[in-house]
Amino acid sequence: xxxxxxxxxxxxxxxxxxxxxxxxxxxxxxxxxxxxxxxxxxxxxxxxxxxxxxxxxxxxxxxxxxxxxxxxxxxxxxxxxxxxxxxxx
Numbered sequence: 207x208x209x210x211x212x213x214x215x216x217x218x219x220x221x222x223x224x225x226x227x228x229x230x231x232x233x234x235x236x237x238x239x240x241x242x243x244x245x246x247x248x249x250x251x252x253x254x255x256x257x258x259x260x261x262x263x264x265x266x267x268x269x270x271x272x273x274x275x276x277x278x279x280x281x282x283x284x285x286x287x288x289x290x291x292x293x294x295x
Contacts, residue, residue: 231284231286231290231291231292232286232290239271239272239273240269240270240271240272241269241270241272242268242269242270243267243268243269244267244268244269245265245266245267245268246265246266247263247264247265247266248263248264248265248266267281
């Protein structure tokens with residue numbers, strides 16, 4: 207039973223988010239209960255989320271969930287070009 211639940215937990219995000227054509231790559235929130243999304247360099251709350259590759263800096267993603275229920279969230283970062291289209295590199 208535990209193995210089945212583990213497998214389901216791994217496959218569910220893939221099944222739910224497999225529709226790439228519906229994704230919006232610029233400033234879009236998919237749930238009405240999510241507010242105050244911030245993505246910035248750690249320690250610099252007003253910075254853009256850009257860091258030097260191989261450097262020691264890290265990025266912080268935070269948001270408010272206005273629902274009263276406890277939830278687990280999963281996210282992925284997609285590198286985009288200057289026109290907010292997923293890059294090929």
